[in-house]
Amino acid sequence: MAERRFSEDELIAQIFAPLAAEGGLGLADDAAVLPAGAELVVTTDAVIAGVHFFPDDPPALIARKALRVNLSDLAAKGAEPVGFLLTLALPADWTNAWLRDFAAGLAADARDFACPLYGGDTTATPGPLTVSITAFGRAARFVPRSGARPGDLVLVSGTIGDAALGLGAARGEPFAGKLGEAARTHLLGRYRLPQPRLALAAALRDHASAAMDVSDGLAGDLAKLLRASGASALVEIARVPLSQAAREAVALEPALLERALTGGDDYELLCCAPPSAAAPLEHAARASGVALTEIGVVAAGREPPAFIGRDGEQSRFEKPSFSHF
Amino acid sequence: MAERRFSEDELIAQIFAPLAAEGGLGLADDAAVLPAGAELVVTTDAVIAGVHFFPDDPPALIARKALRVNLSDLAAKGAEPVGFLLTLALPADWTNAWLRDFAAGLAADARDFACPLYGGDTTATPGPLTVSITAFGRAARFVPRSGARPGDLVLVSGTIGDAALGLGAARGEPFAGKLGEAARTHLLGRYRLPQPRLALAAALRDHASAAMDVSDGLAGDLAKLLRASGASALVEIARVPLSQAAREAVALEPALLERALTGGDDYELLCCAPPSAAAPLEHAARASGVALTEIGVVAAGREPPAFIGRDGEQSRFEKPSFSHF
Known part of the structure; x- marks a missing residue:
């Protein structure tokens, strides 16, 4: 027998109120109260079925991805999470079970990242x-994005390109069939569930001259950061950190390297810092368990970043950035 | 010759950056900075074509409605606007002209209500x-919603039911054809463009025990406020303020009175206050140019509010609240 679907009030009281922050007033008011204090960093990002995820993705994963892409922006700005607001536009075929799973995923991440719900x-x-x-x-x-200065190091967290290759695997592209099971699983997982690098937020706050998260591809996002800073950069492609799985994919199909450098959904941190900060950043990265890899150097000029290959040739990317727009 | 459509970067830089607050960093960063200070009131509301407005409504009106439904929530909480974030999901057929009109409407209201854009x-x-x-x-x-106490007065701002009747007129219901031109225009305008009652925010902050905005119908929203307060209320239907246009509609079709009391989109303020606050509230209302009308009294108990007709009979509403859900 089909369970009656929640009313809007029931949905809020039973499904989302358990996630509420103290200032969220039990989600029973028109607005919420954020705690007083220093300046507040705010960011907003939406995810849409068929654009940012597959409609039949598990609801808990959709919820976690929606929260994590925002947490990734906070991390890039050197901020610790305070809380979030959720706007949920549901198509006609939603079920109570779907919503329960969605809220369970959201609750798990809200707890793990100390980021409670304030309303929606x-x-x-x-x-x-x-x-x-x-x-x-x-x-x-x-x-800010705008603080990079010539001579600063360019660094990225984690590994680059996994999510773009994972999307290719999810779409059943030929290379994916030739990958080992472990590699395919790794890449798919990286596409489906971003890892916001909040463990590095304090290090960025203390040492980075500029930062952003890599959501639309390393090449394009670095170009954006440099444009905001009024600078250019030299990047050595061989230093861009790739996972074992991504290396396996690139070995099968060398053209996938470009996709790794330009594809979206990495949700890694990209930052610049003066050379004097290299040692403390390396120390912080080791302490946090998240790698931070030096890939190049900020240069004077206004050109987009030059990506230098092993042969010394500069790679140019036809489409340096991924866009959902 | 068709103008090339904006890229995402152009759209942000040319269309929305002119609306940016200082802390919005020119909309050229991943996040924004809200000024330090006291506690911050936050609220969020989405509007969707075909649900909250007609897809072919003028873009400037859509933008203003989207902002104003949020400003109405701030007013109800006694808050002055600080700024806003905008998430815009565009269907495939958008044009530059549409976006320019949308941004122009948003800019006008952002200026008039001193509520600049922080990002999106x-x-x-x-x-x-x-x-x-x-x-x-x-x-x-x-x-809060939860502060109403037995003996408090129940008050509403402006007039009730215009928007619900305006929606009926927009849908071409028979009664609309019999209305005078001025009445029809008034009701349609009230549906299309809410008037956030920010002029009363300070008075509510100083004097109201509880408040919310009336967005889903007076009867249902009052029931929500009373539920949050653990109280009941007696309301005299004859005291609920109706516009001249709404009176004209109800005279044509008496059943429309129930729609006025239960239909959505009023965006008026509903508040409770101790009798000692009646005089200062009346004074504040007169000074602001927005009427604030006493319609009933909070009572002990947990029942939904009783709406008393001229005959002394209590009206019961089959569906006391409008829902977009």
Whole structure:
């Protein structure tokens, strides 16, 4: 027998209220109260079925991805999470079970990242599932995109390109069939569930001259950061950190290297820092368990970054950035 | 000759950056910085084509409605606007001209309500146009839903039911054809463009025990406020303020009175206050130019509010609240 679907009030009280922050007033008011304090960092990002994830992805993963892409922005600005607001536009075929799983995923990440729910809005939509999240953070210092200076090192966290290759695997591209099982699983997982690098937020706040998260491809996002800073850069492709799985894919199909450097959804941190900060950043990275790899150097000029290959040739990317727009 | 459509970067730099607050960093970063200070009031509401407005509504009106429904929540909490974040999910057929008009409407209201843009997200959607806004406000005191006490007066701002009747007119219901031109225009305008009652925010902050905005119908929203307060209320239907246009509609079709009391989109303020606050509230209302009308009294008990007719009979509403969900 089919369970009656939640009313909007039931949905809020039973499904989302358990996630509420103290200032969220039990999600029973029109607005919420954020704690007083220093400047607040705010960011917002939406994910839409068929654009940012597959409609039949597990609901817990959709919820976690929606929150994590916002947490990744906070991390890049050197901020610690304070909380978030959730706007959920549900297509006609939602079920109670789907919502329970969605909320369970959200609750797990809200707890793990100390980022409780402050409120939101639920509505019907004749279109695809749309999850819009606004996240709040605190930072003693906001790390801008615009602070990179010639001579600064360029660094990235984790590994680059896994998610773009994972999307290819999810779409059943030929290379994926030739990958080992472990590699395919790794790449798919990296596409489906970003890892916001909050463990590095404090190090960025203390040492980075500029930072952003890599969400639309390393080449394009570095170009954006440099444009905001009024600078250029030299990057050595061989130093860009690739996972074992990505190396396996590139060995099968060398053209995939370009996709790794330009594809979206990495959610790694890209930052610049003066050479004097190299040692403390390396120390912080080791302490946090997240690698931070030096890939190049900021240069004077206004050109997009030059990516230098093993042969010394500069690679140019036809489409340096991924766009959902 | 068709103008080339904006790239995402152009759209942000040319269309939305002119609306940016100082802390919005020219919309050229991943996040924004809200000024330090007291507690921050946050609220979020989305509007979707085909659900909250007609897809062919003028873009400037859609933008203003999207912002104003959030400003209405701030007003109800006694808060002054600080700024907002905008998430815009655009269907495939958007044009530069549409976006320019949308931004012009948003800019006009952002200026008039002193509520600048702090950032946002633009994305494509295979579904309908979806505008999700998060608004920030400051209030020396947050006016909750939960503070109403037996003996408090129940008051509403402006007039009730115009928007629900305006929606009927927009849908071409028979009564609309019999209305005078001025009445029809008034009701349609009230549906299309909410008037956030920020002029009363300070008075609510100083005097109201509880408040919310009336967005889903007076009867249902009052029931929500009373539920949060653990109280009941007696309301005299004859005291509920109706516009001349709404009176004209109800005279044509008496059944429309129930729609006025239960239909959505009023965006008026509903508040409770001790009798000692009646005089200062009346004074504040007169000074602001927005009427504040006493319609009943809070009572002990847990029942939904009783709406008393001229005959002394209690009206019961089959569906006391409008829901987009």
